[in-house]
Amino acid sequence: MMKKIVILGGGVGGTIVANQVARQMGQELRNHELEITVISETSNHVYQPMFLYVAFDQVVPAEAQKPEREILDRHVKFQVGSADRVDRDAKAVIMQDGTKIPYDYLVIATGSRPAPEKIAGLEQGGYIFYTEEGALKLREALHNFQGGRIVVTVGVPHKCPVAPLEFTFMVQEWAKARGLGDKTEVVYTYPIGRLHSLEPVANWAAPVFEERGIESHIFFNPENVDAEKKTITSLEGETLNYDLLVAIPPHTGQEVIGRSGLGDAGNWIATDRHSLRMEGADDIFVLGDATNLPISKAGSTAHFEADVVASNLVNLLRGGLGSVRYDGKVFCFIETGLKNATYIQFDYTHPPKPQEPTEMIHMFKLAYNRMYWLTPAGVL
Ligand SMILES: Cc1cc2nc3c(=O)[nH]c(=O)nc-3n(C[C@H](O)[C@H](O)[C@H](O)COP(=O)(O)OP(=O)(O)OC[C@H]3O[C@@H](n4cnc5c(N)ncnc54)[C@H](O)[C@@H]3O)c2cc1C
Incomplete structure (x- = not known):
């Protein structure tokens, strides 16, 4: 049958x-x-x-x-x-x-789907790049940006664990490349007591933030946004001012x-x-x-x-027992700016170890983006 x-x-x-x-x-x-x-x-x-x-x-x-x-x-x-x-x-x-x-x-x-509605006022006062529509609106906002305080805020859980860090690193270099470096501050918030849920990634990112002058606020769970005053307040009671707010909202199934x-x-x-x-x-x-x-x-x-x-x-x-096991393997590239990238690979028992960022890894990520179509086709 x-x-x-x-x-x-x-x-x-x-x-x-x-x-x-x-x-x-x-x-x-x-x-x-x-x-x-x-x-x-x-x-x-x-x-x-x-x-x-x-x-x-x-x-x-x-x-x-x-x-x-x-x-x-x-x-x-x-x-x-x-x-x-x-x-x-x-x-x-x-x-x-x-x-x-x-x-x-x-x-x-x-x-999964981003749930911006979980942060009151976010849809009026902030931008997300996790949907096509959101990415296009943010593109326009960046196009019109003349300098100021860019706050990147993160809710959990969310897909692509490293995209918030990538955006943070990229937007700082992007502002410099547009001649807005002196007029731009980049601020990053994260919900738990370090910069990333994966501890080795948090430990790797901390000195990079320090060296590049990226301000960070940990234990910051975004709760509401006041679009008129241009402020975002966390569940923990901290309020930050922004000129441009970019959020990675919590996701749901x-x-x-x-x-x-x-x-x-x-x-x-x-x-x-x-x-x-x-x-x-x-x-x-x-x-x-x-x-x-x-x-x-x-x-x-x-x-x-x-x-x-x-x-x-x-x-x-074919009459077997179906016993192949998933070992928790994940691989992610991490853009560390506009020209360099690193990557992490880990599984249930081996934590990630971010490598030294290089231009070659960045080029590889861009090449993979073009070759992606071979992945769902089952070739890569
Ligand atoms: C900005 C951004 C950057 C990212 N960067 C990376 C990266 O660098 N590396 C990486 O590994 N991942 C990255 N991701 C994450 C990655 O895209 C997702 O984790 C991945 O697509 C999940 O695959 P999936 O098959 O589970 O779901 P999806 O690829 O999201 O597919 C879900 C499918 O379910 C269908 N569906 C849902 N509900 C219904 C319904 N009710 N009826 C019928 N169909 C339905 C949808 O139409 C769709 O076909 C990124 C994501 C974003 C948004």
Whole structure:
């Protein structure tokens, strides 16, 4: 009898799983013994890391997207639409238009979303670069910036652990390059008692901040913004003035997870850290930002997890036990300005060790941004 894999989410994680299973089980797909369906709200696949460069007017949003259909293996079905909920009893995804998409195995890769509404007044008084629309508004604000105090504020959890640091380093060099260095102060806030959640990254960043004169405020959980007075106040009661406020707001999982009763209060799904199965479910895998795992929410995380989920799905469908384990591997480049970058690689048992920044690593990051499309296609 035909087996059905439904992949809810056509971002990094979902697309890699679909293409890898399709590649390994081409024969079963051609013989109609297997069907793979990817569901996504958008017909385009979006490479979100490009939004950082959109804000600095280095690329335009069209360079960050491609039709998902072109990336998916031709044997994979693609359904564009919004899923309303997962019905575990019926083993089906229920779309907002009422269509039911049944599954034998479900892969949830719905990602996460920035929740600027969690910081009162932020949408009126600040900018975010985590969406295309936000990055374009920030691009315009930077274009019109004539000097002043730029405050970068961070809420947790959020995807891409290092993007706030990257923006901070980049915006300082950007202001210098525009001849505004003497007139610009860069201020960074972070919610816990150091500059970054990953301790080695915090230890690496502290002397760099000192050397570059970047002011920092730790234990600063952004709570509300007064757009008229141009101030931001933290839960801890500290108020900072700004001329330009750039926020990385806290994130939540997607509402479809909440409506399905699959998540916690933040719509994150309880996931086994090694098998990537949803806790208590044999027929549901979770990967990427959607999990509740205590690791960075990053495209590379979704990529490495997708390798594990795809291997286990193929093995299970062929009668195995699906025992490949995810080891927590994450890889992130870190722009340390406009011309240099470093990187970190870590897993559940090996902490990151930031390397000396070089121009070569920066060039490599830019090259990867162009080559990204080979990743969801399963080539890289
Ligand atoms: C500015 C920025 C910079 C970043 N930089 C980096 C970086 O340098 N390195 C790095 O590794 N990561 C980076 N990231 C993070 C990375 O983009 C995400 O962690 C990654 O995309 C997560 O992959 P995912 O597959 O879990 O979810 P996503 O890629 O977000 O895909 C989610 C999918 O789910 C679909 N979906 C959601 N809800 C529904 C629904 N109800 N119905 C149907 N479909 C639905 C969406 O349409 C989409 O197809 C960055 C992110 C941003 C915003």
